[in-house]
Amino acid sequence: MGHDAGERALTSRLDEDDVRVRPGRGSRPRTRRRPAHEDAATGFVVAVDRGRYRCLVEGRPVTAMRARELGRHSVVVGDEVALAGDVSGRAGTLARVVRIQPRSSVLRRSADDTDPVERVIVANAAQLVIVCALADPPPRPRLIDRFLVAAYDAGLAPLLCLTKADLAPPDRLLADYQPLGLRYVVIGKPLTTVALRPLRDLLGGQVSVLVGHSGVGKSTLVNALIPEADRAVGEVSPVTGRGRHTSSSAIALPLPGGGWLIDTPGLRSFGLGHVAPERVVRAFGDLVGGTAACPRGCSHTGPDCALDDWVRDQGGDARLAARLDSLRRLLRSREGEPG
Secondary structure (H helix, E strand, O other), X not given: OOHHHHHXXXXXXXXXXXXXXXXXXXXXXXXXXXXXXXXXXXXXXXXXXOOEEEEEEOOEEEEEEEOHHHOOOOOOEOOEEEEEEOOXXXXXXXXXXXXXXXXXXXXXXXXXXXXXXXEEEEEOOOEEEEEEEOOOOOOOHHHHHHHHXXXXXXXXXXXXXXXXXXXXXXXXXXHHHHHHOOEEEEOOOOOOHHHHHHHXXXXXXXXXXXXXXXXXXXXXXXHHHXXXXXXXXXXXXXXXXXXXXXXXXXXXXXXXXXXXXXXXXXXXXXXXXXXXXXXXXXXXXXXXHHHHXXXXXXXXXXXXXXXXXXXXXXXXXXXXXXXXXXXXXXXXHHOOOOO
């Protein structure tokens, strides 16, 4: 019997149980179907810490991790999520975030103005509370302008909160932003119930995000509004005039009487690389009228821009000139040019 004939005879006596087939990776049949998790519980994300999500489910705290089916979708404070697994909230238990509900709004920022990659900071907020100290540290109008761009881009209603009015008057700063029709509150120490009432009224029943430069008194404000929050309070350096970061991550805190206050870490910059130039300009409502005579596709930073002549036609208003300078610094920064 030849070699080929012998091999055929041996093969004919073998069945599939005699042959060991080592399954390769990925040999399991794949399906696009995902578990429906129809019985998943609804949770509200109040904090994020190193891949763990603290959620509230029917008023009780539940710790969760992100399920694999979420892919690369990030979960942020303010998200409403669907939770599967153990949602009892008992010590040592861990649920899974299996779905993120549609968001009504997202507050974004980028690493810097030249980086178009956006990072979602907070979801489902209704208003952005821009906290600015009137002294110690001094006001930073250009940072306020950045926050306004982010608020309008996200569809959030801005609220200007001026702190430390016991150290300096608010008149000049308020005059600069009066043409925009911004809502505002002015607060100074002592932070009494009466002093805080206007702010409480504006925060009540809404999801609000606090943003501001380090040292402006955000944590002090949060502790006055929500005593049980116990946020760490820092001091402003007498050498640099800068505050140190006292909050390392965003956290949602329930307000007495209803609503949520989301405190964010103190910021010294706020990248807007993800915001298109035309949307940046729209945030400067007091200058928009002057862009009507600009050539099509105007960068608003070059010699053909009509805004210079328009500001002069307004009587050379120093306030408008400063606003135009702030707009152009922001636009140039987005192009990687010095302000």
